[in-house]
């Protein structure tokens with residue numbers, strides 16, 4: 168049986184009906200990963216032993232008539248920046264090679280407690296710095312739809328794993344687009360929740376006031392099931408929300424599309440976007456219009472400042488967060504250094520990937536005395552402006568619909584020599600993180616080369632259930648999310 172085509176609740180039901188065991192399901196995925204992953208390279212670590220142990224534990228519960236968790240039997244892949252107890256966690260940087268955490272990130276632990284099975288850790292740009300996985304200190308992941316293309320990033324491994332049906336769902340983080348962009352480029356669904364909905368505890372920090380853990384899956388329904396478990400306050404993360412978490416799954420049909428106002432921001436539909444991408448995103452808007460929604464042009468005038476603001480504030484926070492990697496507490500060490508300064512220099516010189524160094528340097532510069540006001544303070548002010556613009560538009564329309572990426576997946580190596588060109592690819596995702604609002608990326612078609620295209624539904628703070636309901640209804644009348652690449 169092909170267990171990869173079942174939804175999370177269906178998998179659990181298979182176990183309860185004794186039509187499959189968790190061990191059988193796990194073995195099916197391990198075989199599939201061994202067969203397909205050498206071509207895609209979504210995984211850095213395959214946790215065969217741990218997965219089979221967990222599966223046996225679930226099967227034992229069933230034999231003993233004990234209650235099983237809500238995710239029992241579901242196979243999850245985890246971006247390698249989430250700490251996983253006793254499982255190597257590298258953040259895809261050579262710096263952390265060999266690092267075995269003593270505890271798991273809150274998000275992972277909550278999912279494990281509901282009997283999800285970790286099948287492996289997925290590739291990413293190091294510490295999530297990037298948009299293609301090409302910055303990874305290990306290797307580049309390939310797009311399952313075309314192995315010459317990037318899968319997007321930074322959570323490219325997780326997106327590719329879901330896209331190739333190597334798991335039921337995968338965890339990622341979105342600091343400036345790293346869930347939505349790879350989801351779009353790989354043809355799967357992905358949710359960047361409101362900042363603070365999911366705990367950041369136990370995830371290697373990129374930019375602490377931006378980082379949002381979230382999930383990839385084929386359908387919005389499975390995203391709702393997983394988010395139900397991950398969301399909510401965590402006393403180990405002071406910025407995590409105190410809001411009551413709604414029952415997302417039961418609300419999937421709750422939004423009435425008749426008369427619902429959808430804003431199309433004109434700044435996201437300029438000539439800068441590839442025409443095929445633009446056409447497909449507008450087609451998605453038309454599909455929703457055919458269900459009775461009202462499309463309205465809106466304006467987010469500071470959109471063009473988004474990248475500048477993001478690439479000042481994020482490296483600034485990165486430069487502070489990276490100071491903990493001094494080669495003593497975590498990961499790699501070097502044998503002979505005459506003194507502590509040369510030790511630090513050796514560690515960082517040898518094991519930090521170029522993009523990691525670049526961001527530390529940019530951030531340190533922006534925060535240095537004399538430049539702080541000109542760069543950091545100014546960017547922080549524009550951040551408020553961008554947030555206010557979203558609030559204003561979202562007071563007028565129910566949700567905003569926009570493209571995720573200005574292009575489809577590009578060729579591996581194409582943008583590597585020019586980091587600025589790579590940063591430009593984030594033009595349509597970063598403002599959402601600057602504002603902190605939630606956004607759901609969904610597949611909406613293919614270009615003439617059969618590469619996936621996605622769009623995003625942006626809601627107001629903590630309106631995950633609204634955007635998921637619209638996304639779910641969209642997926643009831645389209646089948647882009649069900650398409651699978653032929654690898």
Ligand code: GLN
Nearest residue numbers: 295297298342343344345
């Ligand atoms: N591509 C963006 C960057 O390089 C986003 C990264 C992310 O969201 N982790 O910063």
